[in-house]
Every structure is written in C-alpha cells, then in structure tokens.
Amino acid sequence: MQYQWNFDWLANYMPVFVNGVAITIELILVGAVLGVCLGIVCAWVRALGPVWLKPFVAAYVELIRNTPFLIQLFFIFFGLPSLGMKLTALQAANIAMVVNLGAYSCEIIRAGIQATPRGQFEAGASLAMTPLQTFRHVVLVPALQRIWPALASQIVIVMLGSSVVSQIAVEDLTFASNFVQSRNFRAFETYLVATLTYLALAIALRKVLDGVGWVIFPRRKV
Amino acid sequence: MAQFTVFDILRNLLLATQWTVVLSIVSFIGGGLVGMLVLFARISNRGWLRLLGRGYVELFQGTPLLMQLFLAFFGLALFGISVPAWLAAGLALILWTAAFLGEIWRGCVQAVAKGQWEASASLGMGYFQQMQHVILPQALRVAIPPTVGFSVQVVKGTALTSIIGFIELTRAGTVVTNATYQPFLVYGLVALIYFCLCWPLSRASQILERKLNVAHSHH
Amino acid sequence: MSLIAITDVRKSFGSNEVLKGIDIDIARGEVIAIIGKSGSGKSTLLRCINGLETIDSGSISVEGAQLLTEARALRELRLKVGMIFQQFNLFPHLTAGRNVMLSQMVVKKTPKDEAAEIARNMLQRVGLGEKFDAYPDQLSGGQQQRVAIARALAMQPIALLCDEITSALDPELVAEVLAVVKELAAEGMTLVMVTHEMRFARDVCSRVVFMHQGRVHEIGPPEDVFTNPRTPELQQFLGMSQAA
Numbered sequence: 154m155q156y157q158w159n160f161d162w163l164a165n166y167m168p169v170f171v172n173g174v175a176i177t178i179e180l181i182l183v184g185a186v187l188g189v190c191l192g193i194v195c196a197w198v199r200a201l202g203p204v205w206l207k208p209f210v211a212a213y214v215e216l217i218r219n220t221p222f223l224i225q226l227f228f229i230f231f232g233l234p235s236l237g238m239k240l241t242a243l244q245a246a247n248i249a250m251v252v253n254l255g256a257y258s259c260e261i262i263r264a265g266i267q268a269t270p271r272g273q274f275e276a277g278a279s280l281a282m283t284p285l286q287t288f289r290h291v292v293l294v295p296a297l298q299r300i301w302p303a304l305a306s307q308i309v310i311v312m313l314g315s316s317v318v319s320q321i322a323v324e325d326l327t328f329a330s331n332f333v334q335s336r337n338f339r340a341f342e343t344y345l346v347a348t349l350t351y352l353a354l355a356i357a358l359r360k361v362l363d364g365v366g367w368v369i370f371p372r373r374k375v
Numbered sequence: 376m377a378q379f380t381v382f383d384i385l386r387n388l389l390l391a392t393q394w395t396v397v398l399s400i401v402s403f404i405g406g407g408l409v410g411m412l413v414l415f416a417r418i419s420n421r422g423w424l425r426l427l428g429r430g431y432v433e434l435f436q437g438t439p440l441l442m443q444l445f446l447a448f449f450g451l452a453l454f455g456i457s458v459p460a461w462l463a464a465g466l467a468l469i470l471w472t473a474a475f476l477g478e479i480w481r482g483c484v485q486a487v488a489k490g491q492w493e494a495s496a497s498l499g500m501g502y503f504q505q506m507q508h509v510i511l512p513q514a515l516r517v518a519i520p521p522t523v524g525f526s527v528q529v530v531k532g533t534a535l536t537s538i539i540g541f542i543e544l545t546r547a548g549t550v551v552t553n554a555t556y557q558p559f560l561v562y563g564l565v566a567l568i569y570f571c572l573c574w575p576l577s578r579a580s581q582i583l584e585r586k587l588n589v590a591h592s593h594h
Numbered sequence: 595m596s597l598i599a600i601t602d603v604r605k606s607f608g609s610n611e612v613l614k615g616i617d618i619d620i621a622r623g624e625v626i627a628i629i630g631k632s633g634s635g636k637s638t639l640l641r642c643i644n645g646l647e648t649i650d651s652g653s654i655s656v657e658g659a660q661l662l663t664e665a666r667a668l669r670e671l672r673l674k675v676g677m678i679f680q681q682f683n684l685f686p687h688l689t690a691g692r693n694v695m696l697s698q699m700v701v702k703k704t705p706k707d708e709a710a711e712i713a714r715n716m717l718q719r720v721g722l723g724e725k726f727d728a729y730p731d732q733l734s735g736g737q738q739q740r741v742a743i744a745r746a747l748a749m750q751p752i753a754l755l756c757d758e759i760t761s762a763l764d765p766e767l768v769a770e771v772l773a774v775v776k777e778l779a780a781e782g783m784t785l786v787m788v789t790h791e792m793r794f795a796r797d798v799c800s801r802v803v804f805m806h807q808g809r810v811h812e813i814g815p816p817e818d819v820f821t822n823p824r825t826p827e828l829q830q831f832l833g834m835s836q837a838a
Contacts, residue, residue: 173390205467215570218527218573218577219531219574220569220573221532221545221569224545224569225566227562227564227565228566231559233559236559245529254467270681270683272679272683275677276683276742277682277697278646279679279746280749281673281678281697282667282698287498290700291696294687297792309623330376341453347442348443351442355437356437370687371687
C-alpha cells in the first residue's frame with residue numbers, strides 16, 4: 154500500500170485553525186480561572202465550612218467526577234433550555250468546563266488545605282483574625298502551592314477534554330479540524346495537524362502554569 | 376410517532392449500556408496489557424527504551440482522547456480496511472489507557488524504597504529476579520487503588536466513542552433524545568447510569584487506599 | 595485589680611482531666627514562669643487563657659472582662675493578649691515584614707504604610723531591622739522566633755503568652771530569644787511563660803508557678819520556689835532539671 158501524504162491544503166486553511174486555537178484558549182482561560190475559584194470555595198466548604206453545606210458540595214463533586222464531561226455538556230446545552238435557561242453553545246461550554254474543573258480542583262485543593270499545620274490556624278487565631286481571614290490570608294496560598302503541580306495537570310486534562318465541545322458546535326480547534334477535513338478530504342493529515350497542535354498547546358499551557366506558580370508562590374518551601 | 380414512557384427510555388438506554396460496559400472492560404484489560412509494556416519500557420535500563428516509553432506517554436497524555444479516536448478511525452482506513460467503529464474505538468482506548476496505567480504503575484514501582492533494590496542486588500539477584508520477587512509484589516499493593524481509580528476514567532472515556540459512531544450509552548442518549556425531545560430527562564438518566572457504573576469504582580478505590588494507608592502506618 | 599484572673603479553671607480531654615481547678619491572679623507588669631513536667635497541664639492552661647482551648651468550668655478574665663467563647667468576644671481578647679508558640683508558626687509565604695504587617699492590616703484595618711512602619715519598628719525592637727524582606731525559611735530558628743515576637747507586639751497587646759518558646763531552638767540560639775524577652779520584661783510587659791529555662795525563670799520572673807498533675811502545686815517568688823521547695827514533687831522536679 155502506498156499512501157500519498159498531502160499537506161498542501163494547510164496554508165489555505167490556516168486561518169480556520171488559528172481561529173479554532175483561539176477559541177480553545179479562550180475556553181481554558183475562562184474554565185481555569187473560574188473553575189479554580191469555584192474549586193477554592195468548594196474546598197473551603199469541605200475542609201472548614203459549615204456542616205450543613207458539606208453534603209451539597211460532596212454530592213456535586215461526586216456527581217461530576219463520576220459522569221463523562223460530554224454528558225455534562227449535553228445536559229447543560231440541551232437539557233437546561235427545557236427548564237427555560239437559554240444558553241449559546243459557547244456559554245454552555247464555558248459553564249460545563251467551570252463546573253467540571255470546579256469539582257476536580259475542589260478535591261485537589263482540599264488536600265492542600267488539610268495538609269496545613271495546625272499551628273498556622275492557631276497563629277491566625279491568636280492574632281485575632283476570624284477563621285475566614287485566617288483562611289484567606291494564612292492558609293490559602295501555601296495550600297495552593299502544595300498542590301499546584303496536581304492542579305496544573307488537571308487544568309491540562311480539562312483543556313484536552315474541551316475538544317468535545319465541538320459536538321455542540323463551539324468552533325474550537327476540533328471543530329475547525331472537522332470542518333477542514335470535510336473540505337479537503339484529507340482526514341488523517343488534518344487530525345494529525347490538530348493533534349500535534351493540541352500537544353503543543355498542552356506543553357505550552359503546562360509551562361504557563363509553572364510560570365504562574367513561580368510568580369504567585371515566591372518561596373519554594375511551605 | 377409513538378409515545379415513549381420513562382420505562383421505554385430507560386430500557387433503551389440500559390440496552391446500550393452493555394456496550395459501554397463491554398468496551399470499558401476490553402479497554403481496561405487491553406490497556407493493562409499494553410500498559411505493562413509501557414511500564415517496562417519506562418523503567419528499563421536501556422536509555423532508548425525509556426525515551427520511547429516516555430514519548431509514548433507524553434503523546435497520549437498530551438493530546439485529546441477524541442483526536443486519538445479520530446486518528447485511529449481514519450488511520451486504520453488508510454490501510455484500506457473499512458473500519459468498524461468498535462475497532463477504532465477499542466484500539467484508541469487501549470492505547471490511551473495503556474499510557475495512563477503505565478505511568479501510574481511506574482510511579483508505584485519507583486515508590487518502592489531504593490534499599491529494596493540494593494538489598495536484593497546484594498543477594499545476587501538479577502534484574503528480572505529482583506523485579507519478580509522483590510519489587511513488583513511490593514509495587515502491586517500500592518498500585519491497586521489508583522488502578523481501580525483509573526477504571527473510572529476509562530468508563531467515562533468510552534462516552535467519546537459515540538462521536539465516531541460506536542453505539543453505546545451516550546450515543547443511545549442522543550438517539551433517544553432526538554426521538555423523544557426530552558433532553559433533560561434523557562441526559563439526566565444517562566448521567567445517572569454512568570454514575571451508577573463509576574461511583575462504586577471510585578468508592579472502591581478510596582476504600583482500598585484507606586486500607587493501604589492504615590496497613591502502612593502499622594509498619 | 596489583677597490583669598489576668600484565673601479562677602477554679604477545669605479542663606478535660608475526654609476522661610482525662612488535665613486542669614483540676616486552677617487559681618492564679620496576675621498583676622500588670624508581672625512576669626510569670628509556669629514550670630512542671632510535660633503533661634502537668636501547663637501548656638493547656640496557657641492555651642486556655644488565649645481561648646485556643648475552651649474551659650469546662652471556672653472563669654478567666656482579662657482586665658476585668660470575662661473570657662467568653664463567643665467568637666467576637668474572643669477576638670477582642672486576643673487583641674489584648676498575644677501568643678508566641680514553640681514552633682514559631684510564622685507564615686511561610688510572607689516575608690518577615692509582611693508577617694508582622696498582616697494582622698494589623700486585616701484585623702485592625704491599619705493602612706499599609708502605617709503597618710509597614712510599625713512592622714519596621716517592631717523588627718528593630720527584636721534586633722531584626724535588616725530582615726524585613728527575608729522569608730521565614732531564610733532565617734534561623736532564633737530569628738524566626740524573634741519575628742514571631744515582633745508580630746505579636748505589633749498588635750500592641752497588654753500581655754504576652756509564651757508557650758515553650760525556646761524548646762524548638764538549637765541551644766546556641768536560645769540566648770538571643772531570651773534576651774528579647776528579658777528586655778520586654780524590663781519595659782514592663784506582662785508575660786506568662788511556660789518554660790524549661792530555670793535559670794531564666796529565676797533571674798527574670800516575679801513569680802514562679804509549679805504545676806503538677808493539673809494543679810498549682812507551689813507558687814511564689816523565684817527565690818522561695820527554687821531555694822526552698824516545700825513539696826517533694828518540686829524538689830524532685832528541680833533535682834531532675836538541675837541534673838539535666
């Protein structure tokens with residue numbers, strides 16, 4: 154069998170890919186920032202929060218972690234409108250990613266909080282800080298630093314998982330490659346290009362997150 | 376058009392669930408076998424083999440599973456085979472699972488204390504004897520909880536095979552939704568079925584891990 | 595009127611009663627050393643005074659105000675009574691200066707510049723004026739403990755509780771911390787310290803409390819307690835610590 158590789162089409166479709174990459178980056182940017190914020194709030198509830206709230210957060214976390222992201226996405230995009238919540242595809246994708254990362258990062262961040270030495274809480278209390286002030290100013294940053302590598306890995310996983318948002322017609326990188334291969338009839342090459350682009354994005358995202366870690370955690374030891 | 380009762384919907388979904396289960400089991404076992412190869416490449420004393428293993432893991436962990444499914448689907452077609460979706464789905468999921476399991480197990484092998492290597496070497500054991508009698512038995516204990524935990528990812532991963540046309544739970548959900556126009560109910564039920572498949576595995580993993588930690592603290 | 599009044603304080607952990615009715619009155623400017631074997635309840639007593647442990651019965655009052663378990667009242671109290679810990683408990687992600695500034699800004703809402711000014715003064719006071727921008731892991735144990743003292747002082751407390759503040763230090767670093775405490779005592783700060791430094795207790799303290807099995811076994815000026823121990827338990831304890 155002789156297969157003739159052909160990448161001539163690439164130049165023509167470059168703008169389509171670039172646009173797809175831009176959407177994928179937008180998705181992970183929103184997803185990561187808001188998802189981690191949600192994760193912090195949920196982790197606080199699970200580790201230190203009011204008892205009555207804990208079962209709700211636990212249910213949310215277990216529900217998300219034990220169902221496929223694709224189904225979460227379909228449920229939000231197709232299911233919620235029947236309750237009167239109209240969402241654009243991009244909004245649905247953003248929400249799905251935030252909700253998904255929120256659950257995973259909750260568990261990761263909780264582990265970081267629970268590894269906090271008791272003395273740190275006592276020092277905060279003895280300086281007349283409220284529990285919430287102690288959490289915000291004393292506990293949170295070292296807790297995030299402890300688990301930052303795991304959190305970064307999870308963010309990369311969510312970025313790669315975002316490829317399924319193409320299924321609700323969000324024009325991300327996967328959507329772009331679906332579009333291109335339907336025009337150039339070069340499916341394998343097209344998806345190969347998209348795959349390698351994702352690989353580059355994953356490596357770049359990892360580096361960016363390492364860099365963010367260097368900036369927000371000035372000290373190596375916690 | 377016929378009216379669908381909740382029972383009809385559920386029956387159709389559960390019929391498709393069996394394919395999710397079959398594909399999960401095949402992928403997990405196949406991925407485990409290939410994962411063994413990945414593991415041995417990763418901890419080999421040959422540099423090029425380690426590099427190869429590492430490249431494999433980076434590639435499969437650094438790209439979307441959906442892309443791997445597309446490449447398997449269209450890549451197999453390049454060989455002139457008319458590819459059934461189940462074949463592409465199985466192949467991609469096995470290779471993907473192998474990368475993650477291989478990496479999980481590598482971590483477990485490397486968690487075995489260095490002294491164990493040294494002690495067994497000092498007893499005159501060769502590499503394979505060390506592995507067989509000393510290192511792997513210890514690594515195995517540590518490996519079980521995360522391995523069970525990863526099976527959850529495999530079950531969830533099978534949902535993506537619906538996109539290349541494999542008929543399983545997610546695909547059935549879409550088909551039933553299109554027939555009933557009840558996305559909230561149908562996808563809710565689909566999610567519930569996935570949850571029933573995955574949650575026991577998650578719990579088992581957590582319980583096993585707790586047991587292991589307790590056993591460790593008695594040392 | 596006594597500054598800190600401890601009256602019939604009892605505290606149990608499960609079935610284990612660690613404080614069995616403690617009565618101590620501490621006047622303003624006094625320096626109290628609490629000594630005793632580990633498990634005698636001395637650290638627990640100190641932690642009760644700062645509300646880190648709740649008491650089961652009895653009462654503790656500071657400046658005439660009863661120590662309550664209600665959160666707001668507790669914070670009011672902690673503004674008046676600072677605490678220094680055995681393990682320093684500096685915040686590892688903040689510089690020495692920031693460690694001292696944090697609670698001023700968060701709790702007292704002191705503007706940043708003013709908090710920094712106070713932090714500089716407090717670090718100066720403990721001899722670490724040049725370490726403002728150093729992180730805790732760049733400091734020796736003795737320096738970290740002095741930062742912790744500066745951090746507590748920045749809240750302008752009327753009393754300081756010191757919980758075995760030299761026990762986690764290498765022997766050569768103990769003196770620098772004790773020198774700071776001695777200076778505070780000379781300036782008239784009210785100090786309650788749990789300590790194993792008998793020589794320091796003898797030289798600096800106005801009164802020594804010997805705790806034994808959850809009770810105040812002996813209390814008095816250091817010369818009495820150290821030279822004329824009345825009970826065999828104290829005699830034995832002092833014998834042990836002199837041998838050690």
